[in-house]
Amino acid sequence: MSIGVVGLGVMGQRMLARLAGHARLRVTRVWDENPAVLAQALAHYPLLRAATSAEALIQEPGLHGLYIATPPGPHIALTEQAFDAGLAVLCEKPLTTDFAAAHACIERIERERQRAAVNYSLASSTGLAQLQLAFGAGSRRPMGALHGVSIDLRFSAWPRPWQAGAGAWLSQRAEGGFSREVLSHFIFVLQRVLGPARVVRSTVDYPADGVGSEQAVEAELVAGGVPVAISARLEGDRADDNRMLWHASEGEIELRDWFGVTQQRQGERVQSMGDAETLRMNGMTDQLSHWSAMLDGHSHSLPGFAEALAVQKTIEAVLAGKA
Template identity: 35%
Template sequence: MPDSRISIGIIGAGIMGERLLRAMLAETPELIRVSGIWDPSPAALERIAAALPEVPRLADAAAIVAASDCVYIASPPASHLGHARAALAAGKAVFCEKPLAVDVADSRAFVAEAGARGAVNFPFASSPAVASLRKWIAEGEVGAVSRVGIEVAFATWPRSWQADAASWLDRPAQGGFTREVVSHFLFLSRRLVGPLHGLDASADFPEPGKSERRIGARLFAGDIPVELTGSVGTTAKDDHNIWTLEGDKGAVRLCDWSIAERRLSDGTWQRAPDAMPNEQARPLALKRQLEGVARLARGEPNHLATLAEALNVQEVVEAILTR
């Protein structure tokens, strides 16, 4: 009997490549078949072979494209568009890790030529906590929106679990917490409030050859002001973040990636009844992301972050880092 599952190949066997690979195997085996994985690092492929011997390890990126209905690109950002163009030229769908790229002009050209066969992995598009925020907003708990606040902080950068990728994650060319983390919350602002524009920002690079250690920015999502702060070494937590939406009737917020809260009339914050830590929420979001990838590969409407949304986020991120 023919296999009707969508075949997905992975370029990049780092943290994100392995994370989504494991999600495919665990969460959507009835929907998705892993056609293979490739990484230019033999050590990375050896790690995959030891941990997941059932996953085919292919010879190069071209082999991944040839074997797949959809190509998931989880390599460092500067390589994204080259792989994406090769996949699209072969008639395959593309699911790209964020950021879309670091070269804004090239990204604009790519988005103009790519059509609707691509999407970018912003998991807030599938987050249970974001669904709670949407529900509260629709029920009128916020009222007329007046402000968005974004606050991120890290004990160190890269975060402890990313130390093996420091060779690019802590370099200004492709790395830094603005590209890696702030981009998620800019996407959330765009998706829930409106297109991003009107930036006034600063970034501090105190260590030569290293990525940013502090940023501050004011911009707009639609006609709503957004205030953004980010820093390294200002918290004991590996990763601290709060996204807040305020209005004339109340406020809602997302804390530490996955905890949705609403502000009550007495000023206290109440968690969503189904709130859960990110370790528990992530598999749910990744499963829904992969369901969207299957629809993307079939040419069906989906809820994933569009290339245009990702480009808007990238434009803001790169502008912050060059101020």
């Protein structure tokens, strides 16, 4: 399967590395509007060929799919062009900066049965699978009744060091910030298991310059009748940390450090589902299999555009604040 990639910044390069040597998915064409970024990718992967524009890449004969790793602004327009050319799309999150355009795109996907998914990587994680078994639709409730969910995120700096080379957009209020970048992954998990969340209360601290992204978020949501507490902030003197705790009458499940999962039944010892790095590698392999299935038009577990838009609506409602 031949894949074109548009956007070769931090995430685009990560995906190139992930796909290198994959048995089925092969990146053949790439494009980035920044010539230096494009040249760097070509130097690193000499077998890649550059397009002359995003439009030219999408029109390239023999391509099966497009992976979009630009900042959110161009996501929907590039997706629509890809559909026009008969390509399947894997798009980065957040889905869009334009809800009306995203709604029209989702209608098209449903009407024309277009193949499209969004890269919320926890979709292919052991943690999500455990949570669905414990609390999802059809669960036999082995952990008892769910009492509450808490999400705690701490960042020593924003952007994080590995994303320091990303564009200015990442630390700006309009498109970036840790809520859209990180909290959204956990809201995706929350809504996949419990359905749509509603913001009850939200307090957001922004820097005084009017441009920079949020520095702290404290919020209460409700999803599936269950209270959800969110606390996320920059704390310069602490190492980065992320945890999502699901607290039930007969036990707890915790997601930690992205792909790490522990669970504990009352009176028993904490049980780990494996080390976070191994679970991450398994999740990534699984994700590529689902992407491949999506390209074939088969069923898969990747989030669709409607699910990703629902996540983004919750995130934007949190960022809007509510007394």
